[in-house]
Amino acid sequence: VVLMDPMEDPDDVLRANRSREKTYMFDVAFDCSATQEEVYRATTKGLIEGLISGFNATVFAYGPTGCGKTYTMLGTDTEPGIYVRTLNDLFRAIEETSDDMQYSVSMSYLEIYNEMIRDLLNPSSGFLDLREDSKGEIQVAGITEVSTINAQEIMELLMKGNKQRTQEPTAANQTSSRSHAVLQVAVRQQSRCPDVLQEVRFARLFMIDLAGSERAAQTQNRGQRLKEGAHINRSLLALGNCINALSEKHGNKYVNYRDSKLTRLLKDSLGGNSRTIMIAHISPASVAFEESRNTLSYADRAKSIRTRVKRNLFNVPYHIAQYTSIIADLRGEIQRLKSKIAEQSRRADIRNVQAEVQAHASQQSRAETEQLRKKLLEAFRQQMDVRRSLVELENSDMDIQAEASKHLLAIADWEKERSRRARKWRAERRKESFSKEENEKELDSPESPPDGSETREVLLARENLVALIAEQRKVRKQKVALERSFQELRERAQHLEDQLPQRASSEEQREVLSLLCKVHELEMENAGMQSRAVLRDSALRRTEAVVQRFERHRELCDKIIQQQRRFIDDRSLLVSPQLQDLYEMYARELDDRNLDRLLALNHIALRTLKVGLVPLTSSHFYKFGNLEPCSIIDNNRVFKTSPHPLQMKNSVVMTPPPIHINGRESYERLAPSMRSRDPLAHASLRRTERLEILNGVKDITVKAARRRSKALETDALRIPPPLDPTKHKSSLSLSEAPPRGPPRQRGRRPSPELRHATSDDNLSSSTGEGPSRQGTWTRPRHRPHAPKNPTPGEQDFEARRRKRRSRSFEVTGQAVSSPNPHPHLASFCGPDLTAYWVRPITHSAPCKLHRRSPSFSSLCYCS
Numbered sequence: 001v002v003l004m005d006p007m008e009d010p011d012d013v014l015r016a017n018r019s020r021e022k023t024y025m026f027d028v029a030f031d032c033s034a035t036q037e038e039v040y041r042a043t044t045k046g047l048i049e050g051l052i053s054g055f056n057a058t059v060f061a062y063g064p065t066g067c068g069k070t071y072t073m074l075g076t077d078t079e080p081g082i083y084v085r086t087l088n089d090l091f092r093a094i095e096e097t098s099d100d101m102q103y104s105v106s107m108s109y110l111e112i113y114n115e116m117i118r119d120l121l122n123p124s125s126g127f128l129d130l131r132e133d134s135k136g137e138i139q140v141a142g143i144t145e146v147s148t149i150n151a152q153e154i155m156e157l158l159m160k161g162n163k164q165r166t167q168e169p170t171a172a173n174q175t176s177s178r179s180h181a182v183l184q185v186a187v188r189q190q191s192r193c194p195d196v197l198q199e200v201r202f203a204r205l206f207m208i209d210l211a212g213s214e215r216a217a218q219t220q221n222r223g224q225r226l227k228e229g230a231h232i233n234r235s236l237l238a239l240g241n242c243i244n245a246l247s248e249k250h251g252n253k254y255v256n257y258r259d260s261k262l263t264r265l266l267k268d269s270l271g272g273n274s275r276t277i278m279i280a281h282i283s284p285a286s287v288a289f290e291e292s293r294n295t296l297s298y299a300d301r302a303k304s305i306r307t308r309v310k311r312n313l314f315n316v317p318y319h320i321a322q323y324t325s326i327i328a329d330l331r332g333e334i335q336r337l338k339s340k341i342a343e344q345s346r347r348a349d350i351r352n353v354q355a356e357v358q359a360h361a362s363q364q365s366r367a368e369t370e371q372l373r374k375k376l377l378e379a380f381r382q383q384m385d386v387r388r389s390l391v392e393l394e395n396s397d398m399d400i401q402a403e404a405s406k407h408l409l410a411i412a413d414w415e416k417e418r419s420r421r422a423r424k425w426r427a428e429r430r431k432e433s434f435s436k437e438e439n440e441k442e443l444d445s446p447e448s449p450p451d452g453s454e455t456r457e458v459l460l461a462r463e464n465l466v467a468l469i470a471e472q473r474k475v476r477k478q479k480v481a482l483e484r485s486f487q488e489l490r491e492r493a494q495h496l497e498d499q500l501p502q503r504a505s506s507e508e509q510r511e512v513l514s515l516l517c518k519v520h521e522l523e524m525e526n527a528g529m530q531s532r533a534v535l536r537d538s539a540l541r542r543t544e545a546v547v548q549r550f551e552r553h554r555e556l557c558d559k560i561i562q563q564q565r566r567f568i569d570d571r572s573l574l575v576s577p578q579l580q581d582l583y584e585m586y587a588r589e590l591d592d593r594n595l596d597r598l599l600a601l602n603h604i605a606l607r608t609l610k611v612g613l614v615p616l617t618s619s620h621f622y623k624f625g626n627l628e629p630c631s632i633i634d635n636n637r638v639f640k641t642s643p644h645p646l647q648m649k650n651s652v653v654m655t656p657p658p659i660h661i662n663g664r665e666s667y668e669r670l671a672p673s674m675r676s677r678d679p680l681a682h683a684s685l686r687r688t689e690r691l692e693i694l695n696g697v698k699d700i701t702v703k704a705a706r707r708r709s710k711a712l713e714t715d716a717l718r719i720p721p722p723l724d725p726t727k728h729k730s731s732l733s734l735s736e737a738p739p740r741g742p743p744r745q746r747g748r749r750p751s752p753e754l755r756h757a758t759s760d761d762n763l764s765s766s767t768g769e770g771p772s773r774q775g776t777w778t779r780p781r782h783r784p785h786a787p788k789n790p791t792p793g794e795q796d797f798e799a800r801r802r803k804r805r806s807r808s809f810e811v812t813g814q815a816v817s818s819p820n821p822h823p824h825l826a827s828f829c830g831p832d833l834t835a836y837w838v839r840p841i842t843h844s845a846p847c848k849l850h851r852r853s854p855s856f857s858s859l860c861y862c863s
């Protein structure tokens with residue numbers, strides 16, 4: 001910088017040797033075109049790196065008033081000064097190294113106004129004092145230090161502090177600073193990695209905006225401004241003195257820092273441990289030549305000041321304590337880890353022991369579980385066997401019941417027939433007592449009461465019934481025993497199942513065993529369902545077979561009856577009373593007269609069917625006579641999931657009405673609840689129950705028809721081979737009928753069903769014990785429906801029928817008029833019922849062929 005004296009005359013040769021022009025050498029010189037960024041880069045930016053490394057730094061602006069010190073340091077919003085730029089770069093550098101280093105930044109901002117220190121961040125705190133600590137460092141007592149690393153926050157604080165700074169307009173500067181402003185930034189740095197050799201670096205940065213030296217004549221200050229200028233100049237003089245003292249190369253220098261608070265505060269910055277930048281401001285105006293010369297003179301002196309810069313490390317005593325603390329911490333950690341290892345090893349030992357115990361226990365548990373499983377399997381097998389036996393016994397019981405029902409019905413029929421005969425005989429006797437023609441009626445009405453002795457069939461039925469009852473008792477005893485055995489097996493299995501949760505050591509075992517039990521339950525339930533299905537199918541098959549047979553027989557009977565009636569009506573033939581009775585009987589076949597009997601059969605059939613559906617539910621087992629119901633398996637746990645037992649318990653079980661056997665009432669006892677549920681007593685039956693009743697009625701009619709059909713077949717089988725027509729004219733009607741059945745069947749006894757095929761009227765008429773209408777031939781009172789226009793097939797059939805009838809007349813005439821060597825043949829004319837034209841022959845002695853008694857000759861078609 002060349003400072004030229006504006007008053008110097010270049011042409012004055014006399015003063016040429018006394019020129020005041022002076023040249024100064026500085027590190028950097030800025031002209032008026034220099035920007036804030038250039039000033040900052042050239043002066044302060046280089047201090048940032050040293051600052052975060054622990055080197056103190058100072059930047060201060062020096063110069064006369066109005067030369068731009070505040071502009072350089074503080075700047076404007078658009079052109080920030082050194083304060084803002086330095087802080088921005090400082091925080092940027094901290095952020096760049098924050099991964100490895102840990103920083104703490106504190107800031108304080110003060111002003112020295114009239115030799116008094118004021119906190120700009122907290123102006124209310126009053127004037128502060130300067131104190132020197134034990135290390136010889138100058139501290140401002142009570143100054144506000146804001147710790148933050150947020151640049152924006154620091155900027156806000158700085159702006160807030162600048163507003164608090166004293167600025168007054170002077171003649172030289174409208175914004176003249178009346179105080180020295182000192183911004184102090186303290187940076188503390190340490191490594192993030194704990195180390196016994198860890199260093200803590202501490203550095204302070206002073207950024208000082210000095211008040212400008214001023215001359216009273218220039219500033220024209222008065223009063224307070226003049227006083228302020230005096231303090232400013234005094235402090236600046238002290239600063240200059242310090243600079244002069246520090247800049248002297250030789251000599252015993254003494255630096256009087258104590259002349260002003262500014263020099264005391266900048267003690268380290270001026271001649272101590274600090275990198276110091278002095279920015280000297282001068283004005284290019286010639287009027288400010290003297291101020292510029294002084295400023296440059298101080299700056300020139302200041303550049304010769306040598307400072308001893310050293311890194312601020314405060315780590316030695318601090319690290320020893322930390323090292324001790326670390327050692328203590330490490331010892332504690334070692335002790336904790338040792339105890340932890342010991343604990344883990346102890347737990348490991350315990351776990352090993354527990355594992356061994358568990359392994360042993362699990363092995364033992366597996367063996368016990370396997371044994372338990374075998375026992376369970378065996379128990380289930382035994383239960384299955386018992387159940388099969390029970391099913392078989394139940395089937396036997398059903399057969400016995402069905403057989404016994406047949407015998408009971410046979411006996412009931414016979415007793416009914418006997419009572420009917422007795423009533424008829426008594427009525428005849430009463431008529432005889434009032435009739436005068438006793439002799440004529442003696443031929444037809446017996447004088448003695450009808451024979452009340454039982455027939456062989458009835459005796460045989462009674463014998464069979466007794467045997468069946470005995471057999472049934474035996475079967476049911478076996479059932480009771482089996483049920484008791486089943487109950488014991490069930491309890492044993494239940495006991496084994498109860499042991500499962502205790503024995504099963506693991507969840508898997510419990511699950512497996514539970515599944516095993518479930519499988520067995522399903523198996524047993526399936527077996528029970530199969531048995532019920534078999535029984536149901538069996539009953540249905542029997543019923544279906546009977547129905548089919550009945551249908552065939554019924555169609556045959558209907559056809560025969562209708563054709564006969566048509567034949568009779570066409571020829572206006574006389575009809576015997578017996579035949580008329582038979583027609584009436586035919587009409588009444590399904591009449592109310594047989595309703596009780598039908599219902600009885602229906603009850604038996606339904607009961608048999610229903611009992612068959614629940615063969616294992618012994619609560620439905622009832623016996624003939626007075627036997628009590630068998631014991632009940634109430635807690636059938638194997639079938640507990642099946643809904644059938646419950647349904648069957650509530651099902652309707654019907655029973656036939658009481659049947660007297662040898663004067664003793666024999667019936668199947670019902671539980672009160674079941675008696676009260678007699679379907680006949682309930683009008684509000686369910687549809688299924690009504691269907692069952694209808695099926696049962698059908699079964700009864702089917703059975704009745706089956707017996708008639710069997711009787712017809714039996715009679716057909718008894719037809720002897722055709723005789724020689726030349727010798728036996730009476731066999732003409734039979735000669736056309738081929739012999740039926742093998743010869744060995746001819747003499748076969750009629751089947752028991754034959755008894756049922758005969759109705760009351762049939763019995764009376766065939767035995768001659770009925771009303772004496774045998775000789776009174778009558779016209780048919782009723783003409784069945786006959787086709788008016790028969791088809792050719794029917795006409796042919798009718799022609800053959802007429803032919804057969806004419807022969808029958810011949811046979812009848814000869815058979816009645818002449819002794820017949822084969823009475824049983826002469827009186828029988830085949831299954832087409834043309835024999836009704838023949839007057840039946842009443843046996844006076846048992847039939848030789850069938851060995852039947854006369855009273856039962858009605859059952860023997862040979863009569």
Ligand SMILES: Nc1ncnc2c1ncn2[C@@H]1O[C@H](COP(=O)(O)OP(=O)(O)OP(=O)(O)O)[C@@H](O)[C@H]1O
Pocket residue numbers: 063064065066067068069070071072173175176177178210211212213281
């Ligand atoms: N480089 C510059 N460019 C533009 N304007 C400047 C520059 N330097 C100073 N000024 C302007 O000059 C005027 C005086 O500057 P400034 O207040 O900074 O002087 P000063 O040295 O601080 O005075 P004082 O000592 O009285 O406080 C201000 O208005 C400022 O804006």
